[in-house]
Amino acid sequence: MSLPAGLQHVDHVAFTVPELGEAVTFFTDAFGAEELYRSTRGPDADFMPAHFEVPADARLELAMLRMPPNLNVELFQWWSTDQRRDYPRHCDAGGHHLCFTVADVDTAVEHLRSHGARVLGGTKEVGPDSPRVAGNRWTYLRAPWGLLIELVDRSRVHNPPPLVGPADWTVPSRTEKDL
Numbered sequence: 001m002s003l004p005a006g007l008q009h010v011d012h013v014a015f016t017v018p019e020l021g022e023a024v025t026f027f028t029d030a031f032g033a034e035e036l037y038r039s040t041r042g043p044d045a046d047f048m049p050a051h052f053e054v055p056a057d058a059r060l061e062l063a064m065l066r067m068p069p070n071l072n073v074e075l076f077q078w079w080s081t082d083q084r085r086d087y088p089r090h091c092d093a094g095g096h097h098l099c100f101t102v103a104d105v106d107t108a109v110e111h112l113r114s115h116g117a118r119v120l121g122g123t124k125e126v127g128p129d130s131p132r133v134a135g136n137r138w139t140y141l142r143a144p145w146g147l148l149i150e151l152v153d154r155s156r157v158h159n160p161p162p163l164v165g166p167a168d169w170t171v172p173s174r175t176e177k178d179l
Contacts, residue, residue, distance in 0.1 A: 012064070012072035013098065018085070018145050020077035024063050026143055027073060030115035031100075033065040036072075055082045070169060073098075087146045097140065097148035101165070105137045105153040112151075116144040125156075132161050 017023035027033040042048045042059030049056050058080040065073045088094040102108040105123050113119060119141050126136040135156030141149045154160055 012074050014074035014076060015096075015098070015147055016076045016078055017147070018077070020061055020063055020075055023075045023077075023143070023145060023147075024065065026115060026145075027065050027067070027075070030112055030117070031067055033067045033073065036064045036066050038063045054078070055080045057081055058083075069166070087148075090148065095148075097150050099150040099152055102151050102153050103155065105139060105151050108151045108153075109139055109141065112141055112149070117141040117149065118144075132159065133157055 015023075024033075024035055028035060038061060040059070040061045043057050045056035048054050048058045052058065052060075058078055060076050060078045062074055062076045065075065067073055088096070090097070100108070109119055109123065119139060121139070123137055123139045126133045126138070128134050130136075133154075135154075135158065137153040137156065139151055141151070143149055
């Protein structure tokens with residue numbers, strides 16, 4: 001399948017966190033992520049507003065994490081005199097969450113709970129009113145700083161829709177230049 005505009009694949013997702021060290025520790029300890037690098041930028045009154053749509057005094061530190069088998073996560077901590085601290089709710093414009101497919105949702109919940117995540121309402125199962133995903137078990141959790149995380153166990157779904165997954169992953173052939 002050819003993607004428009006030369007798109008190749010998703011490179012990463014990014015989240016702003018209130019404390020970078022805490023968030024990196026959560027992802028490395030709870031999910032086995034590997035921190036690849038850190039970087040800083042700003043303040044720069046010309047660059048920051050034009051390229052990030054943030055106040056002129058804004059500055060950031062970021063960490064890029066690698067989470068095998070298929071995800072890179074970029075975490076930002078920002079500083080600015082005009083910074084908002086509220087996460088949007090799920091029902092608000094800009095609401096978001098990070099979802100992981102798991103082998104067993106109950107085991108994954110206990111693991112994340114042991115790393116400070118807070119479970120929202122317990123595990124649910126999709127019923128026959130949604131036949132394409134009936135049997136899907138899922139739950140939402142909050143990371144210690146507030147990021148909404150979903151866990152999905154599709155092992156009981158009999159005829160799932162063709163979501164992107166491991167069967168779609170390909171490893172590009174390496175050239176001498178890459179080695």
